[in-house]
Amino acid sequence: MQRLTHEEILGWLRETRPAQLDQLFAQADQVRHDNVGDAVHLRGLVEISSYCVRQCHYCGLRASRVTPRYRMNREEILTCAHKAVELGFGTVVMQAGEDFGIEAEWLAGVIRQIKAETPLAITLSLGERLLDEARLWRQAGADRYLVRFETSDPQLYAAIHPQRGAAISDRVELLRELRKMGYEIGSGVMAGIPGQTYEILARDIELFAELDLDMVGIGPFIAHPETPLGAPGVATAGEEQVPSSELMVLKAVALTRLVCPEANLPATTALATINTVDGREHGLESGANVFMPILTPSPYRQMYQIYPGKACVDEDATQCNHCLRGRIQRLNRYVGEGQGGRRSGSSGEASSGKETSTDAKARQPLSDEPLSPSLQDDASPLVVLR
Ligand code: SAM
C-alpha cells in the first residue's frame, strides 16, 4: 500500500499542473496493473425500485420529489439476471432507493433463485436497511453490499442526509457490521458535493483505506434541479469547495487506487455522464478496473433519475455491453471472467487464464517511493484534461 500522508493527499487534490498529474495517473495505473491486473470486470446494474423513504438533499429519488415510481417484480429481476449471464457478466448489482416495500423475505427468495439458476455474484445496494434484513440476504447468498458513506464529515453528513425519524444514520458503522456478516463491502463519495472541502475529501480517501474497503465508487456530484443541493445559489465552501469536475474525480480515483491497491474501483456512470466521449476510459486509465453497465429494462431506467442526463439511459443492455467492450478493447485491457471479487473464497476470483492479481503482485512495483506533489519539478501552469 502506498503510504500517503494527509498532506500529500491534500496536495494532490489541489494539484493542477498537467505533468505532475500525469505522474499521479501513471502511478495509479501501474498500481492497478500490479494488484488487480488488466481485467475489467462487468457488473450488471439492475435498479429494482425507485421508491425511497429518505430525503437526501442531493438525490432525485428523495421521497418528497413528485415523480413516477416503480418496483420490479421477481420475473423482471430474474430476466435481468439471466441477461447478465448471457452477456458474460460475473455479477448482478441490485440497487434501489431505501424502499421497505422490498420485503426482506421476498428479496431473500429472489436472491436464492438467482444463486440457484446462475453463477453470478450478487451485490446489494439498498440503502440503510435493518441489520437483520442484511443478515437474511447474506444467508440467502448475497455476496457484497454497497453503501456510500457520502462524506466522512459528520456536520456535512447531517446537513445533506437527514435522519429517518428517530433512527440514527451511521453508514460507516453499517459498513463495519456488513463486513462482520461476511459481505464484501463497498462505499464511496461524490466529488464536488456543495460544502465538501479539500480537507474533507482527503479525509474521505483516508477513511476508504482505514475501512479496508473491497470496492470504492467515486463519481462527480451532478446537480438535480428538483433537490435542495441543486437549487440556484446553494451554499458552498467558497474557495475551499471541491469542484465536481472530471479532473477532480480522476484525482480522487487515482489516490484511492494508491491507498486501496486491491480494491475494485468502478469508472462510474456519473463520470461517463459528465464526459460522454471518454470519461469511462479516463477512469480506467486512472486506477479503475470495473464497469457497471445498466441492465434495468425500459421504461424503468428512464424513471430511475438520480440526476438529469444520466449516460446510457436511452440504450438497452445489449447496446451498453457492446459499447463498453469496445472501450475496454481499445485500451488493450480485457473483460474479466468469473465473479471478480476481492476476497478469495467469498465471491470468486478472476479466472481468465490470463494474468491474475497474484501473478501481477509478484512483479516489482513501479516505485517504492511515495509520490508527492511537492517533490515534483515545476511544469506548465495550468491543466485542463488529458
Ligand atoms: N439508496 C441507496 C443508497 O443511497 O445507498 C442506493 C441508491 S443511491 C441513488 C446510489 C448513490 O447515488 C448514492 O450513494 C449517491 O452517492 C449517488 N447519487 C445520488 N444523487 C446523486 C447526484 N445528484 N449526483 C451524483 N451521484 C448521486
Ligand code: SF4
Ligand atoms: Fe434514497 Fe439513496 Fe437517493 Fe438517498 S441516495 S434519496 S437513500 S435513493
